[in-house]
Amino acid sequence: MNYFKHAFILFLAAGFSTFAQQKITIEEIYGGAFRGKSLDELQALKNTNQYTVLNTDRASKSMQIDLYDYATLNKVATLINTKDHKELPPIDSYTFSSDEKQILIACNSESIFRHSFVADYYLYDIASKKLQKLFDFKIQEPVFSPEGTKIAYAKENNLYVYAITTGKTTQLTTDGKKNSIINGITDWVYEEEFAFVRAFDWNKAGDKIAYIRFDESQVPEFTMDMYNTGLYPSQETFKYPKAGEKNAEVSLHIVAVATNTTQKINLGNYNDFYIPRIKWTTDPALLSVQVLNRHQNNLDLIFVDGNTGSAKVILTEKDKAYVDVTDNLTFLKDNSFIWTSEKDGFNHIYHYDKSGKLKNQITKGNWEVTEYYGLDEKSGTIFYQSVENGSINRDIYSIRLTGKDKKRLSVQAGTHAATFSPNFDFYINTFSSALQPPTYTLNAASTGKEVKAIVGNDELLAKFKKYNLPEKEFFVLKTAKGHELNAWVIKPKDFDATKKYPVLMTQYSGPGSQQVANKWYDSNDYWYMLLSQKNYIVICVDGRGTGFKGADFKKVTYKELGKLEVEDQIDAAKVIGKYNYVDASRIGIWGWSFGGFMASNCILKGNDVFKTAIAVAPVTSWRFYDSVYTERFMQTPQENASGYDENSPINHVSKLKGNFLLIHGTADDNVHVQNSMTMIEALVQANKQFDWAIYPDKNHGIYGGKTRIQLFTKMTNYLEEKL
Known part of the structure; x- marks a missing residue:
């Protein structure tokens, strides 16, 4: 349910001054004037040591699926160019047949829900260059048969x-x-x-x-x-x-x-x-x-x-709490299989034979495996991503199927992700940190050594530096109860420790989530920097229940969503309020989705700590949310009524003292607007004054046209007025 899956990762627009700090505008941030460079629709082929990327030529208004060689990074061929096929609309996505001689191309996609869509599909034969539209109607999820003669x-x-x-x-x-x-x-x-x-x-x-x-x-x-x-x-x-x-x-x-x-x-x-x-x-x-x-x-x-x-x-x-479902199940040639599990308290990789008998626990330690990339069967080497070097970082590792000869392949502190070549000789490393925008490099799988740069974002970094913006600083916040929580802070660039600043806390807090991560900024981070230019300090704290610090830390909130998480945000705010440069009477909190549920509870249960809260698309009672997500963490309302009701903000509206802004889209198929409507009625009947904004026909992401610009302008104005 994380709303951040809907957020556009947009970057700052141009317009700089060489003699003063350029002010960021919401129009620049959410208007998408500048984006970082990336490799769109990157796919590693399975039969040849090559990969494909979807490129766009804006001058000719055409799109190409280009083929590259892993070893040299040279472009080998353009598999298809839309300018050569006038009947082919812009390409949304594509998939190969198993022999990689045919491509299914999706165009004119129409979204249904978060992941689902229907589209027009075109079948392209690479050798003959024959392109045909499959049907005169839109379909879902077409996939080639293994021999490539049929499509289901x-x-x-x-x-x-x-x-x-x-x-x-x-x-x-x-x-x-x-x-x-x-x-x-x-x-x-x-x-x-x-x-x-x-x-x-x-x-x-x-x-x-x-x-x-x-x-x-x-x-x-x-x-x-x-x-x-x-x-x-x-x-x-x-x-x-x-x-x-x-x-x-x-x-x-x-x-x-x-x-x-x-x-x-x-x-x-x-x-x-x-x-x-x-x-x-x-x-x-x-x-x-x-x-x-x-x-x-x-x-x-x-x-x-x-x-x-x-x-x-x-x-x-x-x-004793719940089992997470993953996509890591991988069958080897002998039908033995790779499996990941938290059964020893941390997520690790296991190898079972085809009868289900454990052959070996491959990774071990008080850290989590976060991605399983695959097994090179010829050398018996597994490649994976983990948080072994701190839960806010991601690194690439190799290890033998025996669990021996573990190697750290990545070097820089930050977030690394890998796309491996089919023979596991190379991988494309995507790296970013709070200091470095995304870079794409070719690396040797045996050593992790960089072979060649592919795509960088030096221009974006230069522009970022010209804005003279503050850096995101990471630290560990210890509450009075002794809980050590990952956190980051963004301070005004001209920060003066002798002054008193208002603080906005941002969080999501959902089970297994993470907001305190050493990676490059998204559009919301730029909004926090805009607030820093208005002399606000912005702080994010990942409390108990968040991910990548072991099963016990994550699952401690079981059956009582919103109890310990809210307690941690209130306790963190109390610690922050004691910093000599913080105005403890001006601490606010905001969040979206689960974060909106949290912000709502914090302004109510923490009414002596928080002055202002903004809740966007919040759950206000877990009774209103879906069965699979809610029962995973709460069991059913019939079994756990108190867990549902004691942590529902609807049942604490009488405690409201500060400023509260409630925001929702009417076409939210995920967290229904019913949540906010019920909250509004409870606040009205408690005779509480508050503010609210409804966005007609907007879903859980509340975007489209000028929507994000209007929304974040509203929130900025609200904070300036109320915090």
Whole structure:
């Protein structure tokens, strides 16, 4: 639910003075005049030691999918150029067939929810340069069969297979119906909280497709008014299971494509469960399925025989709080597999044989593995990202499958991410820190040594320095209760320790999240620098419940979301208020989504500490939020009523003393505007004065046109007036 997934990562516009500090404007920050350079749609090929990037030529108004060599970084070829195909619209995204001789190109994409979309798709044969539009209608999630002769896709809740050579389409399912039955595509809550859309998968032989079927006919509906510009508003209705309510009933099916016959798989004696992942193994007859109970504290990895339909539990993960679902499950040639788990208290990499017997715990230590990049089977070397050098940093490592010969490949302190070549000889390293905008370099996988620079952002850095802006300073804040919390501060550039400054605290605070990270700035960071130019100090503190410091630190908030997290923000504000350069009577706090829930609680429960709060798109009662996310951390309202109600800001409105600004979009399919409307009514009936702003037809991200500029101008003005 993190709103930052919606935020545009935009950078500062030009306009500098050589003799004075140039003032940042909100129009520059959120208008997107300057962006850092990047490698768009970077994809590592699997068959050749090459990668592709989607490039745009603004002069000719064309787009190209360009092919590059990992070893030299030289451009090998332009696979397709839109200027050579007048019928091809701008390219949104693309995928290759497994032999990398064909490309599926998505154009004219229309967003549905956070990850899902429909688009027009074009099929391009690289050798013949033949381009064809697949259909005269938009489809979802098309994917090549392994041999590249067929394409499976979803349309209006049903699954289809298109034969490339004959042009024939076969319909695999027929019962799909809006707000009732979905085949092979996830429902709203799976998409949002398990973070995937395509719920079908080809086996390695290309003769079977496994898919999840969602029966959401009994799931309660949510309806949003869409005001648009017509005489009457329209309504958008979709299935949304709130905490404790009926979920979609899921079932697993396998289709034999040649005969178009389907078998329903009996997974075992499960009741009210989730299927958060399916994935075929390297054996074309063996499907892996992850089954999670509703409390999400028991995850079974099941192997299903695709021929007989028999199912066997291979591995079970249990946790006293909850088990996180990841995409790290990777099958090796012998069908042994890589798995990541927090079972020793920190997220680490494990190797199991094909029967589910543990072969080895590969990484160990009081630190977290944050990304699993892959295994070079020829050398037995695993590559991964971790926080071993401090939880605010990310580094790239290699280690043997045996758990020996660990190497740190990255050098600079900050955030490193890697895209490896198919033979694991090289990787493209993306690096940034609070001092360095993103840079892309080619590095040797064996040593981590930089081979060649690819893309830098020296111009952006030079412009940033011309603004004469303050740096983000990292520190550890210790509360009176002894909790040591990661934090950063942005002070005015002409900071004077003898003066007293107002402070705005910013946070998100959701389970497993992180805001205190050593990486380059996003648009909100620039807003904080704008505030620093207005003589505010901005401070961010990651309290208990946030991520990358071990399972105990993260899961301590279990069953009481908003209790310890709010306590930590209040306690941190008390420490900050004692700094000799802080005006303790002028401390404010703001946040978005979970952060808005937190800001609301802080101004109420911390009414003697906080003067002003801004809550954007806040949850105001976890009873209003979805089942998968909420119950993971809270169980159901029926089981844990006090956990829900004692930490709901709606139930503390009588404590409001300071200034409170509440902001929401009416078309928020995620955190419904119902949250704010209920909060508003509670504040009114408590006879409390407050401020609020509603954005018609805006979703959880509240953006589009001039929206962000207007929104952040409003918040800036509010802080200047009220803090």
